Amino acid sequence: MKEIEIRGKLNKRGFNKLKFFLGKQAKLLDNYKRLSVDLSPGFDLKTRGWKKLKNSTFDLRLKKSGDSEKISLKFGKFHLKEREEIEVKLKEGQFLDTLKLLETLRFNKGMIYIWESWEYEYDGFEIKISKYTDDYYTWEIESENLKKDPCKLADILSLKPYTKAEYRKTIDWENHNIHKLYSFKLVKELLRQ
Structure with missing residues (x-):
């Protein structure tokens, strides 16, 4: 399924x-706490980022x-609004x-990401607001209808989407300050909590 998605930060x-x-x-639509493990190709442990992110062709997350x-597998460059996503539900x-x-x-x-989200349906769009910490919040607006531009709704709601450069900088900051480096052992511990 193709989707158009934009995102930004909230105080x-x-x-x-x-x-x-x-x-x-x-x-x-939903309120949930999520544990997401991002194992997308090209991750560099030293920089806590993805090498050649601008040339990345897919994101792989559990x-x-x-x-x-x-x-979840998303195809297309990470900063593009329009990407294809395939999800396979597990038992x-x-x-x-x-x-x-x-x-194997x-x-x-x-990286391991942990947050709480609230997903809403509004005017044919899916809006997700997320809380990562007590002082770090984000929003996303998504449309499966390629003719409905989420940027127009963001303008109406006075939300400012990240630019490509801001999004890249945000990912780097989050990886150093909020998210955790992946290890199987840490995921097991987090699942027990």
């Missing part, structure tokens, strides 16, 4: 304001939200076995 006040607005004006587990309890499989296939370096 705590902006997050609370947007959450209040969406709570009144939009349909809540995601767990409550009892829901899935593999509950297959998360660690799938990680072992991916490690040499997808064994990357």
Whole structure:
């Protein structure tokens, strides 16, 4: 499935304001805590980033939200608004076995992301707001209808999407300050919490 997606950062006040607005004006689709393991090719342990990110052709992630587990593969350059995504749902309890499989296939370096999200449907768009820490929040607007531009909705909601350079800088900052380096042992510990 192809999708158009934009994203940006919120401060705590902006997050609370947007959450209040969406709570009144939009349909809540889901609220979940997610553990996501990003094992996309080309990860550099020293820089905590992806080599040749601008030339990257796909992102590979294993995601767990409550009892829901899935593999997600996104095609296309990371900074583009329009990318194709394939998701394969796993049976509950297959998360660690799938990680072992991916490690065997040499997808064994990357990052671990943990956050809480609220997903809403508003005017034909999916809006996701996420809390990573008590002072770090983000938003995403996504459309599966390629004729509906999420930038127009962002303007209406007074949200500023990242530029390509800002997004690259944000990923680097998050990888050094919020996210954790991947290890199978750490994922097992996080799943027990």
